[in-house]
Amino acid sequence: MNLTVHAPILAIAVPLLGAFALPLWGKLGRSLRDLWLLLVAAATAALVALVAVQVYTTGIQVYTLGAAWPRDTLAPGGFPIRIILAVDALGAFMGLIATLVALVGFAYAARYLAEEEGKTLALTLGTLLWAGMLGMAFTGDLFNLFVFFEVTSIAACGLVGYRTWTSRGPEAAFKTMVLYTVGGLFFLLAIALLYGEYGALNLAHLARLLRGSTVDRVALALLLGGLLMKVGAVPVHMWAPDAYGEAPAHGVVLLVANTQVSLYALFRILFTLYGGLSDPGVGWLVVGMGALTLLVASLMAVVQMDLGRLVAFGAVSQIGFMLLGVGVGLTTVASRPGYGLLALRGGIFHMLNDALAIGLLFLAVGAVERAAGGRNLGSLGGLGHNLKWTSGFFFLGALALAGIPPLNGFASKLMIYQGSFLLSPILSALAILASILLLAVFVRAFQGAFLGPRLGKPDPVPVPMLIAMGALALGVLFLGLFPDLVVRHLVTPAADALWTGREVYLQAVLGR
């Protein structure tokens, strides 16, 4: 078997089957389960890396299920009716983010989760969520995008409500589940409309067929409504602080990555599927919701006294930065592409930076909760005396999230500030104001939780949890010191795939 050709489907199938087999291994023994998870994680990471290397070196990777040769995308009738995976630079970039976050999350979970609290279930849901994210990133088919959207929704809700012995976790999971379901139904209705009109589900094929009719526009509105909810844009963000605040820490980092993969789906639909019908009005909608999200979430973070919810609002605010960057790109795609591309690159770069910085913060909060037995800022204090590494990691993550140089958040925010300034200085001013608010919020949280005299004796943080946080911290420093390296080799090809790569994508799938 030529592994290279089959790598895209194997990258989805291995974690998917691995997740369902995990509870069986768990029945046989904990060490066997952990060994299985290690094998599945290593194999999936290697496959995703292989796909990414192929994409970045040779171009878009296409895989057709059920065809005599995986690269044969067209059925004998001359159009794509089979399930097709199409991985371009942006899809590979999202796959890498999901994989990085999943690996760190599982390393952290090794000691964070207690066996008697259903560790096997949490690991299974995490692996399933990872598989769903890879499916969303790699699929070239609108219906399978919906299927993987649902896979991630189910796994994410399971993780949010994982702590069934508390009341808040299941309540947050129920709210999230209802909203995900309503959003998913919008998505499904849009697919039904497009299928009814064109008889096609393949993204590239549909992109060629779309004419901009009323039905096309209704479908676009439904897709936008469902996806804006799933990414947590204000004012349909309200499930996000509940979910992020209640899920176990290793699960929250996966939820953040899931939000970003949903953003990817939004971008794919706006640029690749509807790219030929670019409408500045939709761009302004994304810009407006981005600006609203970053400002409202930062303001809401100011008054939070629960460290988990505080970081959760910080996470929602970062979605605003990404929406702003990509929205500016969408608004100016036709008229002023120069700074639109800059903002688009900034928005995509910020996805990676946010995954590292906010992931680090959530893991640090999990360590604090475990060590001190709570997250209420009113009762925490002086943890820095005993939890030196955790304090350092939290501080580093907070500075990166607030966009303080030379950490990674600064470089991507600078690109977003510049790109949005050229569209409207007010947008840049709002974005900078949100960053200042976040800095104040996190300085306050750091002082409250980690500085001051000892108020108690927290339990030590296990080494695997520190290693997981350390890996993210190294990423924050590396991306901060070498932003050009990442922008040149990973971000620019990903942005170009959206911007100028639409035709290349369509040709790779349709051959014409």
Add this chain to the structure above:
Amino acid sequence: MTLLTGYGFWSPLVWLAGAAGATFLALLLWSRGRRDYRRGEGELPFLSGEKAEGAHVGAGHLYWGFVEGLRPYVERLRAFHTGFLGDYVAWLVVVLALVFLIVLVGG
């Protein structure tokens, strides 16, 4: 290491050099301080009349004026975060209506 944005540049190396210079300057000033200083003398901070040694300024008190200044705005936003699922879904419907308006009428 320099990131060229097309409308400017960002060089972490230059920033680090500046930070090293500032640190050197701070150390220089510090070295000019009193040599007869003994650690532990006169270090007790004045915390709004709090006389107990080792009092902790909790997060609820830090930036008090800043938080109170923003509170009127935040409270209005907080009123939207009711925690009721029906309200969450209602907002989703409102956003969908807005999106429809922009996509159908705007387009």
